[in-house]
Amino acid sequence: MTMKLLALSGSTRRDSWNTRLLHAAAAAAPAGAEVARAPDLAALPHFSEDIEAEAFARGPVATFVAAVHAADVLLVATPEYNQSIPGTLKNALDWLSRGADADRLAGKPVAVAGATVGPWGTRLAQAHLRHVLGVIGLRVVGPGLFVAGAASRWEAETGRWDDALQVRLQAWLHEVAAAAGAV
Template sequence: MKLLALSGSTRRDSWNTRLLHAAAAAAPARAEVAWAPDLSALPHFGEDIEAQAFASGPVAAFVAAVHAADALLVAAPEYNQSIPGTLKNALDWLSRGTDADRLAGKPVAVAGATVGPWGTRLAQAHLRHVLGVIGLRVVGPSLFVAGAASRWDAEAGRWDAALQARLQAWMDATVAAAGTG
């Protein structure tokens, strides 16, 4: 099974990118995890550039990577109780073009990490809504990580044992649910 990891954060030391790296390391043997192209390279969506953007460049590469995956792993921070604009822009590009109907039913698992106490609950609710509108099928349990800074062991370069166990369970459930669709 080919999984595509998509971080909704462009921050260099992103908690969400770290979360996806740990998830990739916890993937079952039958799952291979690849990384989505850099979302910040995507131009702002606009109908005036749509045809040209799908012909080549970062939009074409991003859409091709999503279509090549059997399932997506999306981790996003919470900005003002919603998803980052960069992630929303990427999802807007996915919803367009002649191949947009290929997304119908494609499995996607959702996670999020934040230093705050809510664990990206509101952002994930918005993300689930947008994913559903564009035809993706959210699978498995959500993974909410609150207090990310206190859960990361910088010396060991990994999350605490309890979160590592949750990541393992999240990946197992995601792969199982994605394989049944």
């Protein structure tokens, strides 16, 4: 049986380090796992109870929530904005926490990663993200993947991360798949 992983980038930037990290994760997925890209978070409206019923019935929120529910495991890569997660990612998580099917998320495995040009590798953003994920009932599995100095680790000529990071990424994915499969 194929394990379905959904790659969710917390960045909407065109050349996002985090989106690149998830693309590399898709290419490094272990045997028996396939990685799909989550719908664009920028398409989600700001959460509001005033539009909640309609948003869950159709449109980008319904599409996003269905993709999350269909996945066996979520892979979330977050940038760090002002020592926390971006508002776009928080908005997506707020949508997930609502609706008639929100309880279906209880215990769903999620792995956390992040890449930044700075020296800390999104450590504070990942801590905040883990907190929010736990509050909405998701189960964080595997270790976090912290990528500091992303600009110096990306090889523009090859369109790949450096070899050491590629090895770390592959090992991280195997740990995540093993932890998620152990449920």
